[in-house]
Amino acid sequence: MLSSLTRLQRYYLYYTGVFALFVLLLALLERNGMPPRWVGYAFLVFTVTMYATIGVFSRTTDVSEYYVAGRRIPAFFNGMATGADWMSxxxxxxxxxxxxxxxxxxxxYVIGWTGGFVLVALLLAPYLRRFGQYTIPDFLCARYGGNTIRLIAVFAAILASFVYVVAQIYGVGVITSRFVSLQFEVGVFVGLAGILVCSFLGGMRAVTWTQVAQYLILIVAYITPVAILSYNVTGVPVPQMVYGQVLEQVTKLEHQLFDAPSELEVRELYRERADLYAQKIMQLPHSLTQERERLSIQINELKSSDVQMREIVALERQRRELPQDPEQARERWEKEMFLAVDRSKPPIHHAEPFPGSSVEERDAQRINFLALIFCLTIGTAALPHVLMRYYTTPTVAQARQSVFWSLLFITILYVTAPAYAVFAKFEVLSNLAGIPIAKLPGWVAAWTKVGLVSIEDINGDGILQFAELALNPDVIVLATPEIAGMPYVVSGLVAAGALAAALSTADGLLLTITSALSHDVYYRVFRPQSSTQFRLVIAKSLLLVVAVFAATVAAQKPGTILSMVAWAFSIAGSAFFPALVLGIFWVRATRAGAIAGMLVGLLLTLYYILRLEFGGYSWLGFDGGRLDPWFHLQSTSAGVFGIAAGFATNIAVSLLTRPSPQAAAFLERIRRPGNQVEGP
Structure with missing residues (x-):
């Protein structure tokens, strides 16, 4: 059987076997007393060492190998690498x-992300591969002409990729801080080292073969715990087939639990807290002074009484942490008020499509649902780090085939994610809600230290109500093995898979950013006569600089992983999709139209995200307060406005300007079957 496999397939089969033996060895060592922390260290060191080894053996000084892996990646492996690149x-x-x-x-998210690959296969991948070259700005410059559009495309590619890569490095920090007990900020830079060893020496060639290895680990790590959980709950180790049965049980538990008197009491207390914060905000600055005086009086009373010192220390810490001025108080208390409002609302029933207390609220959720699907679908088809992968196949036919393989490998994870959510909620509702807080399992305290789990006994009854438990969405997959009481080696395996997912995507994104800077800006615009060796020196130097900067931003915890990724999709879709699609299928599209469409779409999307999420542009001396959502759309769907404006502007300006005489010839070349234009 092995003799019928190609050399590459045999190598990766051996690699998978070695990893499986390593996991079994760790399981035996854990059973014999190996501490959990050492299990985490073992997974981290072993997997990163394997990735580094592949990166070292894939080192290259050839420009074509560095940027597009020599255009020699077979469709099957390119699909697997794209899957790893995609499954961030x-x-x-x-x-x-x-x-x-x-x-x-x-x-x-599932519908939008998978649907985007259909657009890639139909509208973009074959034409980009026939074009050849190295980057998306290369394509836009060749289609429309001039360096202005190249520089705009470079800016958009860097911005979208940077937001995306910050989310990946943030994920690395979460993983390392929990499973190897590193401080979050330290874990971010440890993960950064793992990213660089995969991409620094070999560029796209090293990244591709490393991503194939990472896909194998991440998909095994993702499926294993939910398969074990499925077997324990239903007796069937195929969660994708049986999670509907568990969803029925989850629905029954939700109806029993969410309307219980204790749950209603807790939600009412959170509503009262929100009202209290609202009153404080309305009474600023007087309320801030009152709060400081109240704490001072309490501290003095406690000091004159016979209480334990820790109570006095706790109140003194509260007084020290009070906002320094009314503006800071308003910002902090608004945040606390919104958190209390969210926790006072009835929980969402898992199977209910668009819950809400009014028709307007349900309509708003429906609009956001459809808008997010639209943005993710278009954004998928416009992300530069994904589109670059189709430059690496030997032929146009293999570019199409690799889209099929990409979608297949990605679908394996996406059909498992809904089962993961259902089984995790079943475990929480069955085994966590309603138990004494003093008897909570150890994983709750461990994740609380990381800051992704919050427990508050707001009604003081010593029992954990569901509304008193706040779980960050980024913790569900990582904590599921611990929630279900599995051996810690399974938790380590999941952490290794999450690390592989974050590293694989970060590698591709960093390579996109540095390629844009070194190839499109330095080589194409400023130094066309530079040698290939010096171009690679510039690319590797920029890789280090961008990676360190991204890690620094990620250490500030700017948002949840999924929200940052959704912003990146809106940015990419509004900047690139109209220019690419019209450039391929409409000969009348002009350079002026493409430039205007890209600028209008990109700037409108950025305006909406910044005003809605951050309240303004204080760094520019302007702060107009938070924007009221347009048509109830959240910032994750900002691309709806940018993409529509980009298409409309591109078409309108193109109709008013003269098309390039070279446009028809260019389109004839990239549309002609069997034709491809190789890069330099």
């Missing part, structure tokens, strides 16, 4: 968590 920390960690929290509405 957002897919691995955030998708199941979002489905856990949002239920039906979280399916927008």
């Amino acid at each position: 920390a957002a897919s691995f960690m955030g998708l199941a968590g979002t489905l856990y929290l949002q239920g039906f509405q979280g399916l927008a």
Whole structure:
């Protein structure tokens, strides 16, 4: 049987076997007393060492190998590498968590992401491969002409990729801080080292073969715990087939639990807290002074009484942590008020499509659901780091085939994510809600230290109500083995898979950013006469700089993984999709139209995200307060406005300007079957 496999297939089969033996060895060592922390270290060191070894053996000084892997990647392996490149920390960690929290509405991510690959196969991949070259800005420059559009495309590619890569490095920090007990900020830079060893020496060639290895680990790690959980709950180790039965049990538990008197009491207390914060905000600055005086009086009373010192220390810490001025108080108390409002709302029933207390609220959820699908579908078809993968196949036919393989490998994870969410919620509702807080399992305290789990006994009864438990969506997949009481080696395996997902995507994104800077800006615009060796030196130097900067931003915890990724999709879709699609299928599309469409779409999307999420542009001296959502759309769907505006502007300006005489000849070349234009 082995003799019928290709050399590459045999290598990766041996690699998978070695990894399986390593996991079994760790399981035996854990059973014989190996501490959990050492299990985490073993997974981290072993997997990163394997990736580094592949990266070292794939080192190259050839420009074509560095940027497009020599255009020699077979469709099957390119599909697997694309799957790893695509299945980022957002897919691995955030998708199941979002489905856990949002239920039906979280399916927008599954539908949008998979649908995008259909657009890639039909509209973009074959034409990009016939074109050849190295980057998306290369294509836009060749189609429309001039360096202006190249520079705009470079800016958009860097911005979308940077937001995306920050989310991946943030995910690495979460993983390392929990499973190897590193401080979050330290874990971010440890993960950064793992990213660089995969991509620094060999560029796209090293990244591709490393991503194939990472896909094998991440898919095994993703499926294993939910398969074990499925077997324990239903007796069938195929969760994709039986999670519907468990969903029925989850629905029954939700109806029993969510309307219980204790749950209603807790939600009412959170509503009262929200009202209290609202009053404080309305009475600023007087309320801030009152709060400081109240704490001072309490501290003085306690000091004169016979109480334990820790109570006095706790109140003194509260007084020290009070906002320094009314503006800071408003910002902090608004955040606390919104959190209390969210926790006062009735929980979402997992199987209910668009829950809400009014028709307007349900309509808003429906609009957001459809808008998010639209943005993710278009964004998938416009992400530069995904589109670059179709430059690496030997032929146009294999570019099409690799899209099929990509979708197949990605679907394996996406049909498992809904099952993950259902089984995780079943475990939480069955075994966590309603138990004494003093008897909570150890994983709750461990994840609380990381900051992704929050427990608050707001009604003081010593029992954990469901509304008193706050789980960050990024924790669901990583914590599921611990929630279900599995051996810690399974948790380590999941962490290794999540790390592989984050590293694989981060590698591709960093390579996209550095390729845009070194190839499209330095070589194409400023130094066309530079040698190939010096171009690679520039690319590798920029890789280090961008990676360190991205890790620094990620260490600030700017948002949840899935929200940052959704912003990146909106940015990419609004900047690239109209220019690419019209450039391929409409000969009348002009350079002026493409430039105007890209700028309008990109700037409108950025305006909406910044105003809605961050309230303004204080760094530019302008702060107009938070924007009221347009048509009730959240910032994750900002691309709806940018994509529509980009198409409309591109078409309108193109009709008013003269098309390039070279456009028809260019389109004839990339549309002609069997024709392909190789890069330099």
